[in-house]
Amino acid sequence: MTTTTLSTAPLAAAEPAPRRRRRRSLSPGKRLPAARMAGPLVVLALWAAASAAGRLDPAAIPAPWTVLETGARLWSDGTLTTDVLTSLERAGYGFAIGLTAGVALALASGLSRTGEALIDGTVQLNRAIPTLGLIPLFILWLGIGETFKIAIIAIVVYIPIYLNTHAALSGIDHRFVELAEVQGLSRVRFIREIVIPGALPGFFVGLRLGVTGSWLGLVVLEQINATSGLGYMMFQAQNYGQSDVILVGLLIYGVFGLISDSAVRLVERRVLSWRRTLSS
Template identity: 65%
Template sequence: MTELLTHTTRPAPPPTAAASPAKAPPAAPRGTRRRLGPGRTVPFGRLIGPVLVIALWWAASATGYLDPRILSGPGTVLSTASDLVSSGRLQDNVLISLQRAGLGLFFGVTAGVLLAVAAGLSRTGEYLLDGPLQIKRAIPSLAMLPLLILWLGIGEQMKVTVIALGVAVNMYINTYASLTGIDSRYVELAEGLDLSRAQFIRKVVVPGSLPGFFVGLRLGVTASWLGLIVVEQINATSGIGYMMFQAQQYAQSDVIIVGLVAYGIFGFASDAAVRAVERKVLSWRRTLAG
């Protein structure tokens, strides 16, 4: 018995070097942790890319690598833009284009959000609306141009409708996905607190759907400009796209570039405005975007 106890209580021999586990890497000293995020934000950092593109364009034009018959240089484009502003032609076309894009964006956002709320908060609405809208997502709005021209003609109503359709689909898809992605525990908590329908929408639905709403809004803004470019080149008599189409017939690449720059500036500025509002409204979130 004593021998058994002695044998069982004998300490185990130390592990050999081959059997010893690998040593863990030394922990980094405090204050020197490896940063895994994208880094700090730089004020107006998003302008670095466009400025670099313009600098390369200017350098290629100045050194003769860029044929002005194919693509006019920045100096020529600036001179053309100044002439268009002096004659008032650019301002008139820009105002008409902004009106079309603004109306299409307004109607598209309104329709998309209302459809998403109806489908996201009601099984009946989901069964009736989600299927047709998913089918519409697979059909580009531009593919419906012949039918819309047949129904609405070639006037402003058709142009605004094409823009609104593209915006509405983006708004619906993202807002609906955000609504249906709300954690069911919040719904159960609202039911446990005996919240009314209005309180449930205000305190649970709206905050939970805002991230998807802003994603859809950014895509909708982009869709409004894409739709505008197309509809303004179909039997239009005004707008930036019409100005570019007329310049194409006379091989005026400088006027075409002025129109493209105008589209780019408005698209960049509108997206930046939406991002600024999003950061303000969703300031409670901590994300990699900063």
């Protein structure tokens, strides 16, 4: 019995330990630096390569270097500077009004059944009506000057902000409300410590959509009785067949949209740094 034990002990010690299977990671991985610029840079490279190879009609789609030369010429003339500042001013005023209205209406509707009964149905009806279809009516009400342009941009902005913020408020777990009642939180502390943190993710989604919507609405509105602005510049270039000027305006709109969306993402990442999400 002793001999058997001694003979098998070295064999058991020599057996390799079973390998531990490495668990496969399902997350997307680390965030790449400046990853969102990869797509636009690829498109720009393909555009430049097709232009250099003569695959694109210069009259319809000028080469990137031609567009840059046109933009530099317009900038040095001072016309592009005036148009850019005018567009930024219109978009800024409309966005500020829309942001304020969207947040205020969402809070009033999301925190009160009376407010929801009075506000939510009206906003849903407004959402179902094409906003640009309101232009003729707003011209009759507000005239054909700057006021109706800012009003239309504000409507384009406030709808997504309201919808996403209201949905986030409605989606707050009721157990947090019960916990706040048990802890005896006041209405102000309840809003500050539970409502606002719970609604911030939805608010930022609506904010990103609102920022993009302000630029989309501006393109159309600046072609109606305007004497300056990027949309006006593109409309005049269309009449004279200047496709390079049109592409300058489109690229500026795209850059503004990308910068504003990136700014909102940066603020969102800082404000919601306490969250552990798939994107982080």
